[in-house]
Amino acid sequence: MRIVLMGPPGAGKGTQAAAIAGHLGVPHIASGNLLREHRASGTPLGKQAGSYMEKGLLVPDQVVINMVLKRLRRDDCQRGFLLDGFPRTGEQAEALDKALAPRGVQLALNIAVPADELVHRLTGRLTCRSCQTPYHQVTNPPKAPGRCDLCGGELFQRDDDKPEPVRKRVEVYERQTAPLVAYYRRKGVLRQVDGKQSIQKVQEEVLSKLAR
Ligand SMILES: [Zn+2]
Numbered sequence: 380m381r382i383v384l385m386g387p388p389g390a391g392k393g394t395q396a397a398a399i400a401g402h403l404g405v406p407h408i409a410s411g412n413l414l415r416e417h418r419a420s421g422t423p424l425g426k427q428a429g430s431y432m433e434k435g436l437l438v439p440d441q442v443v444i445n446m447v448l449k450r451l452r453r454d455d456c457q458r459g460f461l462l463d464g465f466p467r468t469g470e471q472a473e474a475l476d477k478a479l480a481p482r483g484v485q486l487a488l489n490i491a492v493p494a495d496e497l498v499h500r501l502t503g504r505l506t507c508r509s510c511q512t513p514y515h516q517v518t519n520p521p522k523a524p525g526r527c528d529l530c531g532g533e534l535f536q537r538d539d540d541k542p543e544p545v546r547k548r549v550e551v552y553e554r555q556t557a558p559l560v561a562y563y564r565r566k567g568v569l570r571q572v573d574g575k576q577s578i579q580k581v582q583e584e585v586l587s588k589l590a591r
């Protein structure tokens with residue numbers, strides 16, 4: 380199975396990815412982890428990526444593509460893989476299919492969450508000022524309002540989680556994802572999953588889509 384998993388921040392994508400990969404017995408390849416590994420071990424690709432990140436710039440598509448393709452050539456990907464966080468753009472999706480030719484991506488699962496719901500979820504995040512433990516006003520509230528369950532520290536809303544930056548992040552995500560979703564729809568491999576449900580329900584739906 381050659382699977383791509385797409386989903387917005389705050390949709391439990393990492394949890395889903397690990398569950399699906401475990402279920403199918405294929406490696407879960409998260410582009411964010413790959414990037415960190417390359418940087419930590421100082422590979423040429425890691426150094427290239429670092430030179431952009433240190434300037435606060437986005438790592439170019441081609442660098443990320445090279446990292447992912449290198450990883451997919453390893454033995455454990457012979458029986459398939461699950462990609463998480465890649466591709467992120469139409470250009471990356473085309474490069475991936477080219478590299479996998481004559482076969483391409485078999486299944487592109489998109490955990491779809493409406494923009495308003497995403498903003499609502501992401502602005503509900505709270506963080507402990509002392510131990511950084513994350514909470515959520517609705518889905519994972521602390522036992523005592525405004526206090527960390529673990530250390531009693533004060534909970535606060537990080538600047539990143541305030542409405543204005545969250546709305547911007549959601550807009551960027553939608554702008555980036557739309558062409559990707561369209562690309563996989565054209566290829567006939569797109570499956571939409573309703574991301575408004577609980578993480579557990581989403582998982583059930585994903586596994587049933589895989590069984591078909
Ligand atoms: Zn705490």
